[in-house]
Amino acid sequence: MTPIQEFVYEGGVAQRSEGFGAVRSPSFAFVTLCARTDFDRCRLLLNSMEDRVDRAIPHYLAVDRLDVGAFGEFARDNVRVVAVEDILPWWIRRFPGAKKWWASLKSLPIRNWLLQQYVKLSLPVQAAEDVFLFVDTDVAFVRPFDPRSFVRDGKVRLFRVPGANPVEHAQWHRTAGKLLGLPVQDYYGASYIGNIVSWRKDCVRALHERIERVSGRPWLEAVARHWHLSEYVLYGAHAEHVLGDDAGHYYDDLVVCHARWKPDPMTDDELAAFFGGLREHHVAIMLTGKARVSPDRYARYVLRQNAADAR
Numbered sequence: 001m002t003p004i005q006e007f008v009y010e011g012g013v014a015q016r017s018e019g020f021g022a023v024r025s026p027s028f029a030f031v032t033l034c035a036r037t038d039f040d041r042c043r044l045l046l047n048s049m050e051d052r053v054d055r056a057i058p059h060y061l062a063v064d065r066l067d068v069g070a071f072g073e074f075a076r077d078n079v080r081v082v083a084v085e086d087i088l089p090w091w092i093r094r095f096p097g098a099k100k101w102w103a104s105l106k107s108l109p110i111r112n113w114l115l116q117q118y119v120k121l122s123l124p125v126q127a128a129e130d131v132f133l134f135v136d137t138d139v140a141f142v143r144p145f146d147p148r149s150f151v152r153d154g155k156v157r158l159f160r161v162p163g164a165n166p167v168e169h170a171q172w173h174r175t176a177g178k179l180l181g182l183p184v185q186d187y188y189g190a191s192y193i194g195n196i197v198s199w200r201k202d203c204v205r206a207l208h209e210r211i212e213r214v215s216g217r218p219w220l221e222a223v224a225r226h227w228h229l230s231e232y233v234l235y236g237a238h239a240e241h242v243l244g245d246d247a248g249h250y251y252d253d254l255v256v257c258h259a260r261w262k263p264d265p266m267t268d269d270e271l272a273a274f275f276g277g278l279r280e281h282h283v284a285i286m287l288t289g290k291a292r293v294s295p296d297r298y299a300r301y302v303l304r305q306n307a308a309d310a311r
Helices: 003-009 036-049 065-074 112-125 167-180 201-215 219-223 231-247 268-276
Strands: 028-033 059-063 079-083 092-094 101-104 131-135 139-141 155-159 196-200 249-252 257-260 284-287
Touching: 028 036, 028 112, 036 059, 036 065, 036 139, 059 065, 059 112, 065 079, 101 112, 112 131, 112 201, 112 219, 112 231, 131 201, 155 196, 155 231, 167 201, 167 231, 196 201, 196 231, 201 219, 201 231, 231 249, 268 284
Parallel strands: 028 059, 028 131, 059 079, 155 249, 257 284
Antiparallel strands: 092 101, 131 196, 139 284
16 A cells, blocks of 8 residues: 555555546545755745645645655645655666656656656556646645636536647657557647646546557556656546547636746746736746745735735
């Protein structure tokens, strides 16, 4: 039994989820992947959720085993700090002394960026919940958020923006097509990449099974053979073009997280202008960590009780 299952079942036996719908409501969990450099952003994210998200909802913080102790101060009744090494198979391990690479006995060495995607693709089938909401550490909630708002008639929101086709994403779409056994294309009609992304566990399990049928090998071994990958494109393309109506998703292109992707530094005036751009449908903000803007500079905007005050 994995540490994740121990957290959920408190020593009990984990059972396979049989789905949800009219009979019962789904259970939810948040998932955040954290690096040591994300420590202060992770603190702000958790603080922003204190009074805006139901504290009974589990929140998994996945970190390198070496960082479990450092992030341990964030552990609480609903927050569990788990080591990525306990989520991934035995054949993927950290290179001694390497910060950006992992060793693999069944593929080429793995970049940190790809490894985080493997964790997202692995964790849902190891935990007990039905629906997983992936929230990065550079996100912070500015308004109350109820994950049940992502469910309509038993179907879960799948963030999907049709027509969004950055040229640099073509390799991700081609990889998805190869893994899914679809006619390989540079673009499958939509982008599925966002800041608060919801997946169904049963769809993740079906995705694994599809990759194994197509490749003839364990799903992660097949995935790890590809250098270019987007977990969100892979999951989204599978849900839309393989499962279709059976995916249990509805499509939504509403951007609920006010985001700034530019890696450029920001002045105080630019920060104020960014928060001034909040709209009623925004429940969270994202300032990319690549910009190296200290969360101390904008925490006062985030932690105000009413995000409208930041305008």
